Structures are given as C-alpha cells and as structure tokens.
Amino acid sequence: MTKSKYFPRKIYIEKASLGFPMTKRILKNASHVPVEIVEDVENLIDNIKISRDFIGEGKKCLLITQNRGKFVKPCPCTPHYIGCNYFIINLELQCPLDCTYCILQHYLENPMITVYVNTEDLWKQLDDFLYKNKNRTLRIGTGELGDSMALDHITKHSKDLISFFKKRKNAIFELKTKTVNIENILEIEPAENIVVAWSLNSYKVAQNEEKGAPPVRERIEAARLLSNRGFRVAFHFDPIIRYQGWVYGYAEVVDELLEKVKPSAIAWISLGSLRFPPDLKTIIKKRFPNTKIIYDEFILGKDGKLRYFKPLRLQLYKEIIDVIRRKRGEKIPIYFCMESREIWRKTLRKTPRGKEEVEKYISLLRV
Ligand code: SF4
Numbered sequence: 001m002t003k004s005k006y007f008p009r010k011i012y013i014e015k016a017s018l019g020f021p022m023t024k025r026i027l028k029n030a031s032h033v034p035v036e037i038v039e040d041v042e043n044l045i046d047n048i049k050i051s052r053d054f055i056g057e058g059k060k061c062l063l064i065t066q067n068r069g070k071f072v073k074p075c076p077c078t079p080h081y082i083g084c085n086y087f088i089i090n091l092e093l094q095c096p097l098d099c100t101y102c103i104l105q106h107y108l109e110n111p112m113i114t115v116y117v118n119t120e121d122l123w124k125q126l127d128d129f130l131y132k133n134k135n136r137t138l139r140i141g142t143g144e145l146g147d148s149m150a151l152d153h154i155t156k157h158s159k160d161l162i163s164f165f166k167k168r169k170n171a172i173f174e175l176k177t178k179t180v181n182i183e184n185i186l187e188i189e190p191a192e193n194i195v196v197a198w199s200l201n202s203y204k205v206a207q208n209e210e211k212g213a214p215p216v217r218e219r220i221e222a223a224r225l226l227s228n229r230g231f232r233v234a235f236h237f238d239p240i241i242r243y244q245g246w247v248y249g250y251a252e253v254v255d256e257l258l259e260k261v262k263p264s265a266i267a268w269i270s271l272g273s274l275r276f277p278p279d280l281k282t283i284i285k286k287r288f289p290n291t292k293i294i295y296d297e298f299i300l301g302k303d304g305k306l307r308y309f310k311p312l313r314l315q316l317y318k319e320i321i322d323v324i325r326r327k328r329g330e331k332i333p334i335y336f337c338m339e340s341r342e343i344w345r346k347t348l349r350k351t352p353r354g355k356e357e358v359e360k361y362i363s364l365l366r367v
Pocket residue numbers: 094095096097098099101102103104145146147178
C-alpha cells in the first residue's frame with residue numbers, strides 16, 4: 001500500500017495552545033517539521049490568503065489552535081433535498097489531499113490545515129450532546145470538513161475517538177477517508193458502533209481528479225484488512241461523475257469491492273452525484289485547468305447548486321445500485337447524499353418523509 005504520509009512544511013502554534021497534551025503529541029510525531037509560535041492567528045491566515053493559490057498554500061502548513069465554539073454540529077447538508085440527520089465533529093479542518101471537486105475550496109474561510117487541541121472540551125461537549133439525545137441512535141463522524149485519517153499518524157485521533165465512542169452505544173461513529181492510514185486502527189479492538197468508511201470512485205475519476213489520494217484498489221485493500229479484523233466498514237461513491245465509459249468504470253470498482261470485502265461487514269453504501277455551487281466552478285477552473293468535470297450539462301438545483309439533470313442522475317444511480325444488488329450486495333443498506341424524494345422512490349423504492357426516517361433506515365439495520 002502507498003506508504004507516503006503527509007507532513008506539513010511548517011507547523012504554526014497559536015501561543016495560547018502551547019500547553020495542551022495534543023500539541024505535545026503533534027510536535028513529537030512531526031518532530032522534524034519546523035515550528036513557529038504565533039500570537040495572532042487571524043493575521044497569519046490573512047497572510048496566507050495573499051498567495052495566488054492560497055488553497056494550495058494552506059495545505060502545506062499545519063495550524064494548532066483551539067475550537068472556541070461548538071465541536072458538534074448538524075451536517076449542513078443542503079436545503080430542499082433529503083438529508084440523513086448526520087452530525088459532524090469539527091476537530092480538524094481542511095485536508096492535505098487535493099481533489100478537483102472538493103467543496104472545502106469554496107466552503108472554509110481558513111485555508112490552513114487546522115487541528116483543534118482542546119480535546120477535553122470536545123469530550124465534554126460530546127457527552128452532553130449524547131446525553132441530551134439518549135433516546136435515539138445518532139450517526140456522527142469527523143470526515144466532513146477534512147479527511148478523518150489523513151493526519152492520523154500525527155494526531156492519533158482515531159484511537160482517542162474510537163475509545164470514546166465504543167462506550168457510548170447510542171452513537172454510531174464513522175471515520176471517513178480516502179487514505180490507507182489505518183495503522184493506528186489496526187492496533188485497537190473493533191466495536192459494533194464504530195464504522196470506518198472510504199470514499200470511492202471509478203479508477204479513472206480517482207486517478208484524474210483525486211490528487212494525493214491512494215489508488216482506489218489500495219483503499220479497498222485497507223477496507224478488507226480492517227473488515228477482516230472485525231471492523232464494520234462503509235463506502236461513499238461520491239461524487240459520481242459522468243464520462244465516456246462511466247457505466248463500466250463504476251461497475252468495475254463495485255465488482256472489486258464486493259469480491260474483496262464481505263458484504264456482511266458493510267454497514268452502508270451512500271451515493272451522491274457531482275454537485276457544486278456555481279462559485280466553486282470558478283475556483284476549479286483556475287486551480288485545475290485540465291479537468292473536464294465541470295463542462296457537462298448541469299441544471300441549477302433548488303439549493304442553488306449545479307447538478308446533472310434528473311434523468312441523468314437516475315441513470316447513474318440505477319446502474320450502480322443494480323451492480324451492487326447483483327454482486328452479493330442485495331442486503332447492504334444504500335442511501336443517497338442530498339437527493340430528492342423522487343430519486344429515492346424511483347431507484348430504491350423508498351420514500352422517506354424526512355431525514356429522521358433516513359436516520360432510522362441506516363442506523364437500525366445493523367446495530
Ligand atoms: S479527500 Fe475530501 S476533504 Fe480532502 S480534498 Fe478530497 S474531497 Fe476534499
């Protein structure tokens with residue numbers, strides 16, 4: 001498997017965050033990286049933003065600071081489409097990988113890879129939140145504002161988070177990654193409410209549009225290793241992208257996935273087609289001038305995002321669902337990320353009335 005791991009060119013530490021155990025851990029695990037202590041984080045961010053490709057520049061530095069707000073938030077999802085009642089943990093922001101379509105290029109004000117080190121506040125906020133919701137099963141994860149595992153050799157967050165959630169049975173905790181950075185997880189015992197998920201795509205899309213990410217075959221191999229250790233795994237085909245030969249391209253990956261990973265170990269598979277706010281198109285054009293993914297025909301959805309016409313989306317989903325169902329995957333729960341009721345009905349023959357029903361559908365099936 002690809003062994004190259006991300007290290008920043010420089011670590012910036014906010015002065016007030018120097019004394020935290022997590023700061024010490026990061027400095028120990030990245031001891032060869034130059035460090036600068038900063039008084040004013042806003043000023044540092046403003047300076048990075050002067051750079052022509054400030055998104056790319058931000059990926060080269062790691063900022064250590066504190067989250068002075070809420071660590072746990074509902075997933076922003078998108079208005080007018082069905083969500084899944086997911087909650088996100090803001091422990092890290094930004095990502096060292098560089099996918100063409102990454103929404104973070106448009107979404108986050110701070111381009112630097114950022115780690116919040118006040119983890120005692122995180123555990124307290126999580127306990128309060130889980131207690132307030134003790135009568136439901138929550139799905140919660142870290143992979144929305146970055147990649148859950150891309151920094152794991154530096155932070156070892158996976159070990160802390162899994163140890164915490166193992167004892168909180170009203171939560172299903174998900175780590176979501178494109179990396180194969182699983183060494184820390186291989187050292188710990190699995191639990192039913194822990195899910196390690198991979199974002200997958202066709203080999204062609206991954207190769208052309210997911211700069212810095214290991215090949216899809218290696219991601220599947222990492223999933224196989226963890227599922228053989230007893231971990232539940234999950235997969236997100238998102239964003240599904242049309243190109244000449246996409247039917248075969250996606251079928252090939254589903255085939256390999258369901259050959260290598262036992263369907264009974266798969267907690268869920270989600271599907272989502274390419275969608276992006278119009279402003280992201282401008283950023284993609286500038287940063288990835290050779291990409292073709294933004295030049296298909298799109299409509300402006302009710303949420304203000306560009307997406308494929310509904311008949312095209314239906315075709316994409318039907319083909320992929322059909323392969324999953326044919327290849328030993330008939331019992332795997334499948335759901336959509338940000339899709340309409342009509343798409344649910346016409347592909348999965350389900351019409352969830354809202355995100356609560358989707359939450360139940362996904363979380364009740366296996367835990
Ligand atoms: S792995 Fe996810 S967060 Fe990282 S660049 Fe790609 S899309 Fe963005």
